[in-house]
Amino acid sequence: MSKQSYFFANWKMYLDFDEANILANAIAAEHKKFPDHVKMAIFPNALSLYSAGQVLNDVGIAVGGQNVFWEDKGGYTGEISATMYKAAGCEYALVGHSERRHQFHETNHEVRQKMQAILEAGLTPVLCVGETKEERVAGKTDEVIETQLRSAFHELSWPAEKGLIVAYEPVWAIGTGEACDPNEAERLHALMKKMLNELAPGTLPILLYGGSVRPENVFDYLKQPDINGVLVGGAATKLESFMSILSNIK
Ligand code: PEP
Numbered sequence: 001m002s003k004q005s006y007f008f009a010n011w012k013m014y015l016d017f018d019e020a021n022i023l024a025n026a027i028a029a030e031h032k033k034f035p036d037h038v039k040m041a042i043f044p045n046a047l048s049l050y051s052a053g054q055v056l057n058d059v060g061i062a063v064g065g066q067n068v069f070w071e072d073k074g075g076y077t078g079e080i081s082a083t084m085y086k087a088a089g090c091e092y093a094l095v096g097h098s099e100r101r102h103q104f105h106e107t108n109h110e111v112r113q114k115m116q117a118i119l120e121a122g123l124t125p126v127l128c129v130g131e132t133k134e135e136r137v138a139g140k141t142d143e144v145i146e147t148q149l150r151s152a153f154h155e156l157s158w159p160a161e162k163g164l165i166v167a168y169e170p171v172w173a174i175g176t177g178e179a180c181d182p183n184e185a186e187r188l189h190a191l192m193k194k195m196l197n198e199l200a201p202g203t204l205p206i207l208l209y210g211g212s213v214r215p216e217n218v219f220d221y222l223k224q225p226d227i228n229g230v231l232v233g234g235a236a237t238k239l240e241s242f243m244s245i246l247s248n249i250k
Contacts, residue, residue, distance in 0.1 A: 006229025064092030173211025
């Protein structure tokens with residue numbers, strides 16, 4: 001029997017409203033090919049999330065927000081709260097994605113505030129951590145991951161029954177075609193698992209790998225003992241490669 005696997009798709013800002021809805025409908029039309037052992041979630045842009053979500057939810061695919069704000073309501077022009085995403089039908093929220101950390105200068109402290117808002121809203125976070133190329137070359141990979149994880153859970157006691165998903169996404173592998181060696185990804189997943197045991201005791205975290213996942217390499221990650229699934233960007237924004245990744249999740 002195949003093990004339970006997770007295929008999460010971050011559409012980022014690649015698709016506009018029409019494109020996101022067209023792709024959601026095209027994926028939904030293929031639902032008879034969805035394997036039972038794969039749990040899927042898609043993170044469309046905030047404007048298409050509601051309409052795409054209705055189509056995707058009907059065929060068992062969950063949706064999530066790409067970014068949340070930590071306050072519930074108020075004078076925060078341009079922001080969307082975790083509770084608003086929840087009310088729009090989301091099950092998940094990405095938090096600490098490297099594009100937010102590095103292009104929008106999101107700090108570890110802000111990630112921590114978003115984690116709390118996500119918890120209080122009843123969403124499951126997909127907490128992203130990962131090192132830059134410079135940090136890896138300087139031998140700081142483990143330290144960076146440890147710091148990002150520790151600060152995300154700083155004075156936050158995660159209830160054992162609440163869902164928790166953490167994605168290892170090396171920054172240098174995202175959107176570059178330079179995927180992380182699967183054995184090295186496994187080493188870091190094992191490290192994260194150990195740390196989460198201490199930071200969020202009693203939870204059964206789901207661990208994902210993200211960074212240039214393609215149909216040809218997806219199973220190299222999924223066959224690792226501590227990797228439960230993948231978080232895919234570019235390759236999940238086209239029907240053919242989306243379905244091809246799915247069919248390679250054995
Ligand atoms: C991502 O943005 O989370 C990601 C993994 O992107 P890509 O698959 O395009 O590298």
